[in-house]
Amino acid sequence: MHKTFWIILICLLVGFSGGLGFWYFMTRQNQKQIQEDKTVILEKIKKVAKLITVEGYFTEIYSYKDYYYWDINPLRKKVLLRIKAKVSVGIDLQNLKIEMDQDQKSIKIYCCPAPEILSIDTDLDYYDLSEGTFNTFNESDYNAIQKKAKAFIKTIALKSDLMKQSTDQSVEFLEIVQSIAENGGWEVSIISSTPILQK
Numbered sequence: 001m002h003k004t005f006w007i008i009l010i011c012l013l014v015g016f017s018g019g020l021g022f023w024y025f026m027t028r029q030n031q032k033q034i035q036e037d038k039t040v041i042l043e044k045i046k047k048v049a050k051l052i053t054v055e056g057y058f059t060e061i062y063s064y065k066d067y068y069y070w071d072i073n074p075l076r077k078k079v080l081l082r083i084k085a086k087v088s089v090g091i092d093l094q095n096l097k098i099e100m101d102q103d104q105k106s107i108k109i110y111c112c113p114a115p116e117i118l119s120i121d122t123d124l125d126y127y128d129l130s131e132g133t134f135n136t137f138n139e140s141d142y143n144a145i146q147k148k149a150k151a152f153i154k155t156i157a158l159k160s161d162l163m164k165q166s167t168d169q170s171v172e173f174l175e176i177v178q179s180i181a182e183n184g185g186w187e188v189s190i191i192s193s194t195p196i197l198q199k
Helices: 002-032 137-157 162-183
Strands: 050-067 076-093 097-101 106-110 116-130 187-191
Touching: 050 137, 050 162, 076 106, 076 137, 076 162, 106 162, 116 137, 137 162
Parallel strands: 106 187
Antiparallel strands: 050 076, 076 116, 097 106
16 A cells, blocks of 8 residues: 555656646747847948939830850850930039128029939840850849940930030029029029039
8 A cells, every 4th residue: 555655656746747847848839939130231321412403214225245256156145125214414412512601691602513414224125135055144244234234325315415404404493593592682603613504
């Protein structure tokens, strides 16, 4: 009887310990173990003060080809693509220097910048893409083509009348500023290295 009691007691203790261990294991399993690797990326934020005066829209066909040694099919790759682009032209107002004289109620605007291309947004459609057996396109090729296409659009935009239109718009902008200031009793002088902007 005494021996049976101890056997039962030991069995109960083993069962209780096992149940407790199982409960602890299941509880740990149900708790989410989260490990986070946080990388803080610091980017330089620069204030941008640019005035877009005109936008030009272009659709152009661009041909790209390269080959090894001889312009034959196994060594050549080429592509014909259509470029749709939006070119924004304007002036960078950070290069604008303004002096104000409260007593004389005068404003002097120095170094009014000449118009420049502020941004080029392109959308490329690839046509007639062909590769040679020993000369195929890769990711770096597509990146290079995109850069060349943007440079191509920039050349066309510079040859167009966008720059002149932007200059005209800049003059109108300055005239508006001058009119508002003069209506408030101020005298405005524009001193610029760009002859067309001189007032």
